[in-house]
Amino acid sequence: MTSLLTLHDYAAEASRRLSPPVWDFIEGGQGDERSLRANREAFERATVVPRVLTGTAEPETGTRILGADWAVPFAIAPTAFHAMVHPDGERATARGAAALPVPYVVSTMASVPFADIAAVAGGPLWLQLYAFADRGVTRHVIGQAEAAGMGALMLTVDAPRLARRLRDLRRDFRLPPGIRAVNLPDADLVSPGEHSRRAFAPALDWGELAWLRSVTELPLLVKGVAAAEDAALAVAHGVDGIVVSNHGGRQFSAAPATLDLLPAVVDRVAGAVPVLLDGGIRGGSDVLVALDRGADAVLVGRPVLHGLAVGGAGGVRGVLDLLAEELSEAMLMAGRPRVRPAPARSPVPSPA
Numbered sequence: 001m002t003s004l005l006t007l008h009d010y011a012a013e014a015s016r017r018l019s020p021p022v023w024d025f026i027e028g029g030q031g032d033e034r035s036l037r038a039n040r041e042a043f044e045r046a047t048v049v050p051r052v053l054t055g056t057a058e059p060e061t062g063t064r065i066l067g068a069d070w071a072v073p074f075a076i077a078p079t080a081f082h083a084m085v086h087p088d089g090e091r092a093t094a095r096g097a098a099a100l101p102v103p104y105v106v107s108t109m110a111s112v113p114f115a116d117i118a119a120v121a122g123g124p125l126w127l128q129l130y131a132f133a134d135r136g137v138t139r140h141v142i143g144q145a146e147a148a149g150m151g152a153l154m155l156t157v158d159a160p161r162l163a164r165r166l167r168d169l170r171r172d173f174r175l176p177p178g179i180r181a182v183n184l185p186d187a188d189l190v191s192p193g194e195h196s197r198r199a200f201a202p203a204l205d206w207g208e209l210a211w212l213r214s215v216t217e218l219p220l221l222v223k224g225v226a227a228a229e230d231a232a233l234a235v236a237h238g239v240d241g242i243v244v245s246n247h248g249g250r251q252f253s254a255a256p257a258t259l260d261l262l263p264a265v266v267d268r269v270a271g272a273v274p275v276l277l278d279g280g281i282r283g284g285s286d287v288l289v290a291l292d293r294g295a296d297a298v299l300v301g302r303p304v305l306h307g308l309a310v311g312g313a314g315g316v317r318g319v320l321d322l323l324a325e326e327l328s329e330a331m332l333m334a335g336r337p338r339v340r341p342a343p344a345r346s347p348v349p350s351p352a
């Protein structure tokens with residue numbers, strides 16, 4: 001195996017190991033993939049002004065998010081169907097994350113039961129939630145996550161349905177046999193796009209948050225916020241955290257790069273709740289750039305799948321350790337001795 005010195009090395013190795021349809025499902029974006037490229041381009045342009053003579057020896061990468069200690073200010077973003085990438089699926093991902101440990105946001109569309117993932121997890125475990133037209137299904141998923149001891153819910157709000165992804169359409173992408181969203185009551189789902197049209201709540205609005213509050217006590221974050229106005233509405237509706245995301249460019253090609261959206265969101269949220277960001281994080285300097293622009297933490301999507309493809313749990317661990325090491329070096333070189341403390345949980349949920 002070639003040496004794996006960067007997350008790009010993991011991507012290159014994963015592309016050799018995965019079948020072309022699976023690789024394209026992972027890598028692809030919506031439409032002409034402008035937002036997918038924009039996420040990366042924003043980081044490639046971004047700089048951090050180093051401070052000097054700060055007396056920093058070993059930077060402290062730890063932080064605290066929603067009452068839990070995080071060893072690093074990054075977590076695994078929710079991505080669907082890990083069994084497509086490695087036979088142990090999300091179990092391997094959770095094992096890889098347990099080493100550091102790195103928090104893991106499990107997808108509603110996980111291909112392994114939540115309880116089995118929780119059994120091998122080592123750090124904070126959250127559930128990414130899709131809202132279904134049939135609220136009984138949403139409740140079922142939440143119930144399983146609660147039973148597995150997950151610590152928060154992250155409602156995805158940028159996916160009324162899965163968008164047209166041309167790479168998948170050209171290949172008529174179908175889930176490989178045996179890969180199923182096993183935490184849904186009706187687990188058989190062959191085409192993710194078709195399933196989302198049938199099953200996702202078609203006309204979500206802010207009322208869904210109040211309903212979720214009525215069925216669970218878990219802290220609630222929203223994932224997929226772009227506009228500062230929506231961040232303000234989310235805070236007004238009592239969310240516990242915001243994830244600035246464009247779903248890794250998979251939903252809307254004209255969406256701006258998440259890094260470019262971040263400062264306005266941070267400004268509007270004004271410390272009321274933690275603000276996370278995902279999209280295009282491919283190295284420790286990217287994490288530091290996001291923190292420098294006001295994120296409390298970031299999520300990492302595709303690189304974790306690359307690690308999983310390259311070496312199962314060990315590959316995931318390799319990716320996460322590398323990112324942690326790069327972040328620590330970036331903090332040292334930039335004279336950032338520690339991660340700025342994140343806001344504590346929002347005091348009063350008070351819908352506007």
Ligand SMILES: Cc1cc2nc3c(=O)[nH]c(=O)nc-3n(C[C@H](O)[C@H](O)[C@H](O)COP(=O)(O)O)c2cc1C
Binds near residue numbers: 280
């Ligand atoms: C293969 C794949 C599957 C994904 N599945 C989900 C999902 O089930 N739920 C969700 O909210 N986001 C999903 N996402 C989006 C990620 O959570 C995240 O927003 C995105 O991947 C971040 O960008 P990055 O891959 O550049 O780090 C998925 C992304 C990929 C690449």
Ligand SMILES: CCCCC(=O)C(=O)O
Binds near residue numbers: 109159193247250
């Ligand atoms: C129904 C599958 C959801 C996966 C997802 O969110 C994505 O591919 O972006």
